Amino acid sequence: MRSSNSILSLLFVGAVSSSGIAQTSGTPRAIDTLPPATVIESPFTFQSGTLTLPGTLTLPANYSHQIPVALIVAGSGPTDRNGNSGGPLRAQNNSNLYAILAWQLADAGIASVRYDKRSLGENLKKLDLPNISIDDFVADAIAGARELVGDRRFSKVILIGHSEGAELVLQAANRGAPTAGIVMLSGAGRPIMPILREQISKQLPPDEVVKWDSAAARYLRGEDPGDVHPALRPLLVPVNRKFMQGWAKYDPAVEIARAKVPILIIQGGRDIQVGEVDARALRAAQPAAALVVIPAANHVFRAAASADRMAQLRLYTDPTIPIVPELTSTIVEWVGKLK
Numbered sequence: 001m002r003s004s005n006s007i008l009s010l011l012f013v014g015a016v017s018s019s020g021i022a023q024t025s026g027t028p029r030a031i032d033t034l035p036p037a038t039v040i041e042s043p044f045t046f047q048s049g050t051l052t053l054p055g056t057l058t059l060p061a062n063y064s065h066q067i068p069v070a071l072i073v074a075g076s077g078p079t080d081r082n083g084n085s086g087g088p089l090r091a092q093n094n095s096n097l098y099a100i101l102a103w104q105l106a107d108a109g110i111a112s113v114r115y116d117k118r119s120l121g122e123n124l125k126k127l128d129l130p131n132i133s134i135d136d137f138v139a140d141a142i143a144g145a146r147e148l149v150g151d152r153r154f155s156k157v158i159l160i161g162h163s164e165g166a167e168l169v170l171q172a173a174n175r176g177a178p179t180a181g182i183v184m185l186s187g188a189g190r191p192i193m194p195i196l197r198e199q200i201s202k203q204l205p206p207d208e209v210v211k212w213d214s215a216a217a218r219y220l221r222g223e224d225p226g227d228v229h230p231a232l233r234p235l236l237v238p239v240n241r242k243f244m245q246g247w248a249k250y251d252p253a254v255e256i257a258r259a260k261v262p263i264l265i266i267q268g269g270r271d272i273q274v275g276e277v278d279a280r281a282l283r284a285a286q287p288a289a290a291l292v293v294i295p296a297a298n299h300v301f302r303a304a305a306s307a308d309r310m311a312q313l314r315l316y317t318d319p320t321i322p323i324v325p326e327l328t329s330t331i332v333e334w335v336g337k338l339k
Contacts, residue, residue, distance in 0.1 A: 033096055033319045037061065039106040044113050048143035051123050055081055055115030055144075058102040059153075063109070068335050069154040070105060070183075071144045072098045072114040073172075075163030081114040083162070083300070084319075095300040096319035097162065104328040110335060111154060115144060129239045134168075134246040141172035149178040156180040158335055161187065163274065163299065167252055173261050180338045181262035183331055186274050186299050189281030192247050193220075196235070199273065203309070204229055220245055252278075253285040263289035264334045266327065268297030270304040272312060290334060297324045 035041050035058070044057035060067070078085050083097035102112040118127065118140055141159065148157045159182040161169035166187025173182050188195055193216065201209045208229045215225035215236060225236040235244075256263065263286060267279035276293055283291040298304040301323045302315035315321060 033099075035099070035103050036107070039103050044115075046115070046144050046147035048118070048140040051118055051126065051140075053115045053118060053123070053140060053144070054121065055113050056099075056102070057111065057113050058106045059111045060106045060109055063111075066153060066155040067109055067111055068156050068158060068180075068338075069111040069113065069148050069151070070102075070158040070160045070331075070335075071141065071148060071169075072102060072112055073141050073144075073159065073161040073165035073168050074098065074114070074117055075165050075186075078120060079117070080120055081116045094317050094319055095302070095315075097300050097323065100319070100323055101160075101328060104323075105331065108328065108332040110158075110332065112160075113144065113148060115140075131242060133242055134171075134250065137168050138171045138175060141168050142175060142177040145172065145177040145179055156338065158183065158338075160185065160331070163187070167250060167255070170252065170255050170259065170263075171250075174255060174258050179261060181264065181335075182259075183264045183266065183334070184282065185266050185301070185327075186268060186271055187265065187278065187282060188252050188274050189278030189285075190253070191249075191251050192244075195274065195278075200232065202272075204231075208232075220248055253281050256282050256286040256289065259286055259289075262338060264331065265289055265291045266330055267291070267293050268299060268301060268304075268324075269293050269295035270297060270307050270312075271299045272307055272309055273299040292326070292330050294324055294326045294330075297327070301327045 038061050040059045040061050042057050044055045045052050046055070074081065074083065082099040084094045098114045102114055105112050117137060119132070145157050145159060148154060157179050159169035159172060159177065159179045161167065161182070162185040166184035169182045170184060170187070173179055197209065197212065200212055211228050212232055215228040219225040219236045219241065222241065228236060265279050265282050267274070267276055269276060279291060279293060283289050294301070296303040298312055298315055300316055302321050303324050304312050304315060
């Protein structure tokens with residue numbers, strides 16, 4: 001049996017054609033954890049309701065005209081603007097994915113803003129946590145897009161969401177966020193509860209999965225969840241109940257079928273959190289979307305030798321491991337074709 005930390009760290013809580021498979025080519029260069037000299041970074045904040053959300057603006061060092069800008073929306077849990085966890089599982093979530101992506105996009109002529117979600121830092125002290133819903137996080141993405149669309153430095157706004165963030169940018173676009181298109185990285189194609197159950201069943205024995213089924217059903221009904229494996233208790237805490245109830249009702253396939261903006265879906269072939277089946281479910285629900293599968297990529301877009309959960313752990317913990325080169329090149333090519 002895996003340790004509790006290993007289970008939680010890998011739970012859901014990241015030449016190409018529009019229809020198919022991207023092949024890994026070349027040897028990716030090593031990457032530092034500090035921005036390169038080719039980019040300029042500065043603080044960037046925007047208002048969402050009564051909150052001021054802090055972020056980082058990344059620009060090419062030598063840009064001289066209007067360029068596209070991407071708003072990068074983080075995945076679930078205490079994931080910060082750079083793609084790292086500020087919670088007790090920091091050692092299990094230190095990929096620096098969003099920062100690295102921002103630097104590479106800037107080198108390709110695309111600016112970006114990545115921000116800390118409302119449940120981090122000083123804003124956390126201002127929240128009534130039991131009443132926070134997934135709609136609040138969608139509203140934050142909308143607010144960020146509206147801030148950027150009014151900035152004359154930028155020619156168009158793209159929303160890029162990773163993992164849970166992929167769901168947030170999809171909902172934001174459907175609710176009126178001003179965007180030329182959205183990029184869904186490692187996004188679920190099914191409701192969250194079946195995905196959680198699938199992940200749990202791969203890590204815990206059947207009797208623990210049965211206990212989870214009963215406990216989760218009680219939790220979502222507003223009842224005491226009762227007995228459940230210790231590693232799963234953080235998923236059923238009362239303070240997160242309203243958020244989880246709203247998330248459980250969300251069906252990404254239904255949502256993407258309603259979308260009116262261009263969509264790029266990028267999925268890792270060795271993602272052990274959200275599978276290729278999810279990406280293809282999204283594409284089936286919205287045939288106009290572009291789908292690219294990067295065979296070797298895992299959930300945080302590092303090249304994985306296998307789908308073994310523990311063998312992949314270092315890919316989540318070492319930010320000096322380069323991201324697969326197809327990730328940035330795919331986004332850059334797609335953004336270049338947007339009107």
